[in-house]
Amino acid sequence: MKLLDVDNVTKNFKGLVAVKNFSFELEKGKLLGIIGPNGAGKTTLFNLITGFYPVDSGTITFKGEDITNLKPHEICRKGIARTFQIPKPLGAISVLDNIMIGAFNRVTSTSKARKIAEESISLVALSQYGSVKANKLPVAFQKTLAIASSLATQPKLLLLDEPFAGLSPTDTERTLITVDNIRKTGVTIILIEHLMRIIMKVADRIVVMHHGEKISEGKPEEVAGDPKVIKAYLGEKYALRK
Ligand SMILES: Nc1ncnc2c1ncn2[C@@H]1O[C@H](COP(=O)(O)OP(=O)(O)OP(=O)(O)O)[C@@H](O)[C@H]1O
Ligand SMILES: [Mg+2]
Numbered sequence: 001m002k003l004l005d006v007d008n009v010t011k012n013f014k015g016l017v018a019v020k021n022f023s024f025e026l027e028k029g030k031l032l033g034i035i036g037p038n039g040a041g042k043t044t045l046f047n048l049i050t051g052f053y054p055v056d057s058g059t060i061t062f063k064g065e066d067i068t069n070l071k072p073h074e075i076c077r078k079g080i081a082r083t084f085q086i087p088k089p090l091g092a093i094s095v096l097d098n099i100m101i102g103a104f105n106r107v108t109s110t111s112k113a114r115k116i117a118e119e120s121i122s123l124v125a126l127s128q129y130g131s132v133k134a135n136k137l138p139v140a141f142q143k144t145l146a147i148a149s150s151l152a153t154q155p156k157l158l159l160l161d162e163p164f165a166g167l168s169p170t171d172t173e174r175t176l177i178t179v180d181n182i183r184k185t186g187v188t189i190i191l192i193e194h195l196m197r198i199i200m201k202v203a204d205r206i207v208v209m210h211h212g213e214k215i216s217e218g219k220p221e222e223v224a225g226d227p228k229v230i231k232a233y234l235g236e237k238y239a240l241r242k
Contacts, residue, residue: 002064003028003157003188004049009058011044011212018044020212022058026157031179031189033203033220035196037233040209042192043085046159050082051075062157076105081155085162087142091135095145096121098134102152113152120151123185124178140171144178151182158182160191164198176202196224208233 004026011019019041026032034042047053049060051072060068067075081102089098099120103113121127124144129137137145143163150158163179164172179202183189193199199206199220206223208216210233216226223229 001028002026003062004190005059005061006045006049007059007061009045009048009060010056011041011048011053012056017212019048022209022212022214024207024214024217026188026190028156028188029183029186030204031183031191031202033199033206034190034192034209035194035199035206035223035233036209041212042209043161044212045209046082046161046190046192049075049159050080073105076153076155079154079156080159081150081153081157082159083143083146083150083161083163085165087139087146089134089137089142089145089149091133093134094131095126095134095137095148096130098145099148099152102149103154105153116154117148117152120148123151123181124148125174125181140167140175143167144175147178147182151187155187157188157190160189162192162194164193164195172198200224 002025007023009019009022022045036042048055051070054069059066062078062080067078096117099117100113103116107113107116121130124147126141126144126148129141134142134145147160147163163175167175191202203220205218206220207214208223208229215232216223216229
């Protein structure tokens, strides 16, 4: 079943075309990777899907419903959650309380919100830090906290903006397991990632962005071998050996 349909979406910032005539579809339960150089328009695409910026033109359809230019909280209610490239938890309150804020998007009772938050924190293996103040967490764990907070909104579609960027090999492995555990719950994922090594491991399909446009799309091995991608982004050394 088609969960998300981004159709011919364009976004300009004062003459700079950040996203240009961009289209892709996403099947329920899949993990789509989005790669592309700095400034390619990846984060802007997330901001358009989640209503943080209005589109100039084009249509975004989620579960068969037109969600183009709805407000961020409305889109969240409909079942799309996202993380930001730089995590910004509320530092003065506990990790669990941060996650509960996500849950309050859907429920009003504190006990229900706590239960949802506890499920989210357990899914990302952060339970042992539940009572720690968020600003005491190392950045790598703040990224995990951001994932848990977005999960607590109970999304059908989760957008992760560079969750692996800057992580140590240990934290990378831990986050790979987290992403896998989220997938197993049936949540569909779009993941922005710079490192081909990681995206090749986790993505069912990959879309490649360059100067706001889609220059390639396909299975990881197809995209990695696409001469356009190698030229624009990867460099010859990343080309898959035949
Ligand atoms: N709010 C904004 N106002 C003006 N220009 C913006 C705004 N947001 C993004 N841009 C510009 O749009 C282009 C795409 O930016 P975007 O952040 O989407 O790229 P990205 O692919 O996420 O890059 P990175 O890999 O560095 O995170 C860039 O040229 C950026 O400077
Ligand atoms: Mg970005």
